[in-house]
Amino acid sequence: xxxxxxxxxxxxxxxxxxxxxxxxxxxxxxxxxxxxxxxxxxxxxxxxxxxxxxxxxxxxxxxxxxxxxxxxxxxxxxxxxxxxxxxxxxxxxxxxxxxxxxxxxxxxxxxxxxxxxxxxxxxxxxxxxxxxxxxxxxxxxxxxxxxxxxxxxxxxxxxxxxxxxxxxxxxxxxxxxxxxxxxxxxxxxxxxxxxxxxxxxxxxxxxxxxxxxxxxxxxxxxxxxxxxxxxxxxxxxxxxxxxxxxxxxxxx
Numbered sequence: 001x002x003x004x005x006x007x008x009x010x011x012x013x014x015x016x017x018x019x020x021x022x023x024x025x026x027x028x029x030x031x032x033x034x035x036x037x038x039x040x041x042x043x044x045x046x047x048x049x050x051x052x053x054x055x056x057x058x059x060x061x062x063x064x065x066x067x068x069x070x071x072x073x074x075x076x077x078x079x080x081x082x083x084x085x086x087x088x089x090x091x092x093x094x095x096x097x098x099x100x101x102x103x104x105x106x107x108x109x110x111x112x113x114x115x116x117x118x119x120x121x122x123x124x125x126x127x128x129x130x131x132x133x134x135x136x137x138x139x140x141x142x143x144x145x146x147x148x149x150x151x152x153x154x155x156x157x158x159x160x161x162x163x164x165x166x167x168x169x170x171x172x173x174x175x176x177x178x179x180x181x182x183x184x185x186x187x188x189x190x191x192x193x194x195x196x197x198x199x200x201x202x203x204x205x206x207x208x209x210x211x212x213x214x215x216x217x218x219x220x221x222x223x224x225x226x227x228x229x230x231x232x233x234x235x236x237x238x239x240x241x242x243x244x245x246x247x248x249x250x251x252x
Contacts, residue, residue, distance in 0.1 A: 022118050052072035053076075171196055182203070205237065
């Protein structure tokens with residue numbers, strides 16, 4: 001079991017984490033640079049957090065919208081254990097944690113690579129980390145990028161997202177941060193479910209045409225889509241934030 005630290009951030013926020021350095025990066029990205037701002041949510045919004053990790057985005061959502069309902073998916077058991085501790089620490093109500101990955105087809109035993117030093121980078125597709133490792137090794141030679149990306153295999157079930165969506169009502173915001181499996185997640189949504197999804201925010205690394213594929217899927221689903229470079233991520237890593245909203249769902 002990875003050791004866990006209760007870390008305090010700039011605004012006094014506290015979270016349990018197995019990697020304080022990565023958690024501080026996530027805090028800066030989400031709370032200070034506002035990478036998920038700009039999406040208004042109605043009262044009692046339903047938010048689906050795919051790739052919840054230790055819960056930084058879930059907590060951000062609940063602090064801004066205390067009455068929001070959240071379904072958080074995290075397949076890696078160690079990160080999910082810490083996610084549960086953070087939910088309890090902040091006494092978050094209406095947060096449901098699912099021990100599944102999300103993909104295009106159900107599978108009871110999918111291999112994920114878990115990185116204890118960078119848990120938010122844990123992935124189903126570790127080969128796709130090669131560019132990130134090379135860029136970080138060149139830019140920050142004093143940090144051991146290879147060691148930071150040294151992980152081990154864990155298994156978890158994966159299912160299509162439509163299998164877990166409520167059968168009635170709307171999904172006000174779908175957040176996707178799944179380290180290379182974005183297309184899998186989007187293709188796991190049934191055509192009949194797309195009209196009920198009003199907003200999507202997804203982090204997509206532009207490798208093998210994934211950015212074009214993601215934007216095409218969202219636009220085909222009737223969502224107005226914008227792509228911008230992810231804040232704080234080196235441009236050479238080619239990571240983008242894709243935001244999409246259904247017509248009439250305006251930004252704040």
